[in-house]
Amino acid sequence: MALQGNPDWWRGGVIYQIYPRSYADANGDGIGDLPGITAKLEHVARLGADAIWLSPFFKSPMKDFGYDVSDYRDVDPMFGTLDDFRALVARAHGLGLRVMIDQVLSHSSDQHPWFVESRASRDNPKADWYVWADAKDDGTPPNNWLSIFGGSAWQWDTRRRQYYLHNFLASQPDLNFHQPAVQQALLDDVRFWLELGVDGYRLDTVNFYVHDRQLRDNPARGMPDGTDPAVPAINPYGWQWHRFDKSQPENLVFLQRLRALLDEFPGSTMVGEVGDDDGLARVAEYTAPGPGGAPMLHMAYCFDLLGERHDAPFLHRVLTRFGEVVGQGWPSWALSNHDVTRLATRWGGAEPDPRLLRAAIALQLSLRGSPCIYQGDELGLPEAAIAHEDLQDPYGITMWPEFKGRDGCRTPMPWVADAPDLGFGSGATRPWLPLADSHRARAVDRAEADPSALIHRYRALLHWRRDQPALLRGTMTLWPGHPQLLAFWRRPEAADAGAPALLCLFNLSDTPLTVSLSGLADADAQRAQLLPLSEGAQRDGDALTLAPWAAAWLQA
Template sequence: MTIVKAPNSGWWRGGVIYQIYPRSFADSNGDGIGDLPGITRRLEHVAKLGADAVWLSPFFKSPMKDFGYDISDYRDVDPMFGTLADFKALVERAHALGLKVMVDQVYSHSSDQHPWFVESRASRDNPKADWYVWADPRPDGTPPNNWLSIFGGSAWQWDTRRRQYYLHNFLASQPDLNFHNEQVQQAVLDCVKFWLDFGVDGYRLDVVNFYFHDRELRSNPARGEPDGSDPAVPATNPYGWQWHRFDKSRPENLVFLQRLRALLDQYPDTTMVGEIGDDDGLARVAEYTAGGPDGQPRLHMAYCFDLLGTPHDAPYLHKVFSRFAEVVGSGWPCWAITNHDIPRVATRWGGTHPPPGLLRAAAALQLSLRGSACLYQGDELGLPEAEIAFEDLQDPYGIAMWPEFKGRDGCRTPMPWEASAPDLGFGSGAARPWLPLAEAHRALAVDRQEADAGSLLRHYRQLLAWRRTQPALLHGEMDLLPVHPQVLAYVRRHAGERVLCAFNLSAEAAVLPLPAGHAVAELLSGSGARGASVQGAELHFEPHGVLFARLA
């Protein structure tokens, strides 16, 4: 049977996706936990910002051991967030505002309370016995290999029912599905289809390179003590001591992604963005978003962690983008500088007192790169990382790794909507929010920045509106200028137009000589960029100055 491919406007190419963490966005019923009706009530903020889509972190049924990334029913809403009817209302409101809706699905693993796993662990010969990754112990009773969990310790958990180990790349309550089983693949595709039929416009796919494992269960090679440069794995975590050659990013994954893409291509204007954590994340992004040898496409776009760490100076970023240019081919990135798993960029890049100019430069940089962009709720406000006391921690990762690693709660605190409200406008104040409110966020609340023409929020709106008028930034190729100790500069070119984008990422004044063959025709206005000027064949920057210019 020939499957007809649905039309796709390509809105996602160069699009801006706004990530919402449902627990912390808006609480409609006063129970201290954000919910779907709360999101619906606040969607106008996202539309006014100028985003193209929202990505909703998981709101599905879950025991919440990992706050929704441990799903026990892929086809229903957890009651703490609302109902299927509430989600339908959210989708309809988003579409009325011109926003696409992308849902976050976790298919590499499920909750141990999912009916699939309950049945699988019951015996070695039931119909779902092979739906998860089970293995016999070695002769001495130890796990079958040296694979490690990202959350610490062995990736293998002993089960007394089957007298076998099962694989969990994260918590022991998050067993890994066995994608080598064709029935598992089809069950996952059926879940994807369920939400597409419901009306969603796409997916964010959690740890998308973790779906398949090595059939032979070969041990990973040693890497040695890490230097702590990987933003996804703190130096205190033994996970970084291995090269993860056999527990993820297996070649079979690419074949399944082609099946997944073929399903989405039956629905108009849909898209997928995958999260990739890998020893060579940029290469995986390129591989996972390019077409296969047979021309069949895979993911529409993907992101890795190279912009989610502390390094952000011009030479480091030049190295990242140079490397990506080498491997990208026909691939398409979605650049993120913060999300629900990473300390907020204001603190990560700016320290205790982040310079306002740095946050403006970071926004301009992210939104002028070749690719799509993903903003995390509160980015547009410049929220710093919240300080969370140990007794208030909720994140199992942080609790296990304390005190050297404090976990992910500091970027997940409630969104500040109203500066004068006791609960910052997060809810009705009837119950204590699930994470403490950050008093440092009060002065940065949405209503306070709405009233300030010079605020970062207003800057984001101006920048996003201007960006829509610049085809070179949405669709153009990207050519890096030579490396500079302070300034990152590149040219975006499209349909005969060349736009120079330059950013002083240092706290000192800087001068960038233009290479031979480059001459500024005019400075582009309307972006909100400031702090730079053209003097002959040189660009002069104030600290954290930004320049957009059309080249002659």
């Protein structure tokens, strides 16, 4: 059962993402596991998060490190057992943490029994559980759809003498959501984990579930400009408008069925990962009422803040667009995760300014929505350098050398600076990815002992935010755009009448800035008081001076 209390805890709640392979290794085999996570949960609770999200730990051949599921109802032995998972949930709940798990519904492993049966013939009971299509007359694939991991999204199968669809690896065949039995089987698997006590789901590739029945070609887009953080510029996937291979209208009906299931378990929630040509528009669509007015996702996130751009004009455009399209929908804002270069390196380069990283978490926790923090960002970990011979990620191996893949953000968590394996495991076995020397000085034990370390800023802001209704649930109103300054009001909703409003200001540049509050038409700003939690900000009468990468809150 979910924790008692506010069933809408997710609205403004902070989620901490754990990548199980790299969090903590309890049995010393070089791979993180569920008992290791359980032993380290207090770290997350002390930080002030409300929930953990576990990347996949299901049984899998691990061609894509768990995102290729071969059994939706079991734990892969490398991570432990179902009893280990039950113990993890009990410990998390005892610490006041909800548990969300990654649910990979759009595709399975080619070793899943469903696919083994489906590919055996064209007339078996599961023959249409996956997306099969005949070749064209010249033997080529049915259409021009591409795989995100490179090449055609169609793989020839000699058993059926047909192609099957795979939006990712060829070993990750796409399930056919036009088959009602497929939807029901997946809903039954979702229910299994809810009954085991999970509090919610992160839904992988949530807009990929349904494909166009007619298998129409995607229209050409031309060479992309390389600004899409989800698809590297060297990847031909970005040369198409993905009009038919994903984000189909029928997807909304399935999301309503999924939501109805979760509503049977009060306090449960789900956040969808949206990879789309217009991510914010899809977030708006998926978190609004669907066909007939029934609800769909609680939250969704896209990749707008997972790229390199973080200047004030860019963020103002993103948030303006957010205000225009999302309406009452609810986003989850992530600045980092297991699929992109680590925040410290992506925004800060080889030598990130510590003030930038402090401003980044201040900004993330001030936006309207539910923040998601990736393990290690509270330490300011930079991207790890991985040699070609040490690469594990199939995406990086395919796209090397121009794109080095996702291994650099997935290296083991550093717990103890002076331990041979940074406290990740026993030290007897080499970890599955190399340890990063650049992480040693930022290990948890060193950070906890250093009052100026980033983790203390995270902890202070997370605990303060819990008592700010305007930040948890309130509205957001942007100030006009500025070359250096991003500013917006967060005001409490009607249900929190009497709670203070907050003016949030961020100097997103390496140059100081002075704002004249008396010169503004905003009377509330003129009488608002600067909060002590602000950093790099000084007020002298009506003049507010912001140092480089300063974050300030004025309370009215």
